[in-house]
Amino acid sequence: xxxxxxxxxxxxxxxxxxxxxxxxxxxxxxxxxxxxxxxxxxxxxxxxxxxxxxxxxxxxxxxxxxxxxxxxxxxxxxxxxxxxxxxxxxxxxxxxxxxxxxxxxxxxxxxxxxxxxxxxxxxxxxxxxxxxxxxxxxxxxxxxxxxxxxxxxxxxxxxxxxxxxxxxxxxxxxxxxxxxxxxxxxxxxxxxxxxxxxxxxxxxxxxxxxxxxxxxxxxxxxxxxxxxxxxxxxxxxxxxxxxxxxxxxxxxxxxxxxxxxxxxxxxxxxxxxxxxxxxxxxxxx
Numbered sequence: 001x002x003x004x005x006x007x008x009x010x011x012x013x014x015x016x017x018x019x020x021x022x023x024x025x026x027x028x029x030x031x032x033x034x035x036x037x038x039x040x041x042x043x044x045x046x047x048x049x050x051x052x053x054x055x056x057x058x059x060x061x062x063x064x065x066x067x068x069x070x071x072x073x074x075x076x077x078x079x080x081x082x083x084x085x086x087x088x089x090x091x092x093x094x095x096x097x098x099x100x101x102x103x104x105x106x107x108x109x110x111x112x113x114x115x116x117x118x119x120x121x122x123x124x125x126x127x128x129x130x131x132x133x134x135x136x137x138x139x140x141x142x143x144x145x146x147x148x149x150x151x152x153x154x155x156x157x158x159x160x161x162x163x164x165x166x167x168x169x170x171x172x173x174x175x176x177x178x179x180x181x182x183x184x185x186x187x188x189x190x191x192x193x194x195x196x197x198x199x200x201x202x203x204x205x206x207x208x209x210x211x212x213x214x215x216x217x218x219x220x221x222x223x224x225x226x227x228x229x230x231x232x233x234x235x236x237x238x239x240x241x242x243x244x245x246x247x248x249x250x251x252x253x254x255x256x257x258x259x260x261x262x263x264x265x266x267x268x269x270x271x272x273x274x275x276x277x278x279x280x281x282x283x284x285x
Contacts, residue, residue, distance in 0.1 A: 036264075042253040050249040062250065069254040072245070077230060078237040079262075085147055085233065086215040089154040090208045093162050096155075097207070098200075101166035102192055106178065116167075122160035128220070135224065150225050150233075154215050162207045169203040170196065209270055213263045234259050 042050050043065055044058040070076070103109050104116060134153065135144060143149030173196060181191040197204075219235040226232050232240075238259040245251045 036260075039253050039256050042250065043257045045250060045253075047248050047250040050253070065250050065254040066258065069241070069251050069258060072251070073237055073241040073255055073258070074229065074232075075234065075237060075258055078232055078234045081147060081231055082216050082233045082235075083262075085151050085154070086212040088151045089158065089215045090211040092151075092155045093158050093211050094204060094207060097159050097163035098166055098204070101163050101170055102196065104163075105167045105170035106175070106196070107188070116164075119160045119164055123164070127157055131221070131224065138225065144225055145227050145231060147226075147231055150222055153221055153225070154211075154218065157221075158211050158214055162211060166200070166203055166207060169200060173199050205270055209266055213266070216263055 038055055041056075041058060042054075044061045044063070045056070046062055049056070049059065100115075100119075104112055109115070138144040138149050138153075143152070177195055177199070178191045181195045182188075186194060216233075217235055218233075219239065222233045223236050223239065226236060238255055241255045242252055245255075
């Protein structure tokens with residue numbers, strides 16, 4: 001009987017700990033969601049209502065806020081620029097980083113440890129240390145105020161971490177599957193294309209999402225290198241818009257929603273693949 005009572009007490013303790021853990025996670029989630037919810041609700045309110053009561057439900061949905069913020073902020077060109085840059089950077093990182101990760105994970109690559117150390121060291125170097133020399137080089141070759149120039153910078157910035165994440169994920173794919181493909185007559189490229197690539201779909205989706213989101217949200221480099229209105233991205237447009245319309249709280253909140261909406265939607269749609277890829281592709285030895 002004493003063993004049964006001890007087992008029962010252990011079960012009760014585990015349930016209590018589980019409830020406390022869930023409560024803690026719910027509080028963290030509310031802490032994270034609350035600012036976004038306030039921003040979304042205030043984007044449908046008038047400036048006068050927000051200044052009277054900063055946190056409240058909208059009395060009527062002011063859809064005109066979105067029209068005014070979109071036009072005044074010049075978000076049409078900013079969206080096009082950010083989407084184009086994000087897609088180009090994501091594809092380049094997936095192609096170059098994916099092939100590099102496959103070589104370091106699956107092939108008998110000479111000096112493999114050197115390349116692994118090189119990518120690891122690249123992740124440890126703060127980007128702002130390279131800002132001045134990179135700007136002078138880009139200005140000298142005529143890429144200081146162009147989408148192509150900022151895309152090259154983003155590719156170099158995001159490549160090391162994403163390559164190592166893909167390498168770690170590819171290491172976890174059983175080599176026996178690839179060897180079976182070679183027995184069936186596949187070349188190394190055929191094995192990569194027909195076996196490894198389909199199995200690596202979660203990490204591919206995760207890397208694409210991370211790279212696109214980082215390209216979309218990046219501000220410091222874009223604010224320095226993109227000076228013309230025609231090539232500005234959403235993050236720099238938002239900064240300029242807020243500095244010009246600080247007196248209109250409704251437009252500021254609306255501009256914030258416009259700026260983060262695509263990334264929030266992408267995370268919601270791809271969250272399953274993202275969680276699977278980020279947990280399996282964590283950096284390890």
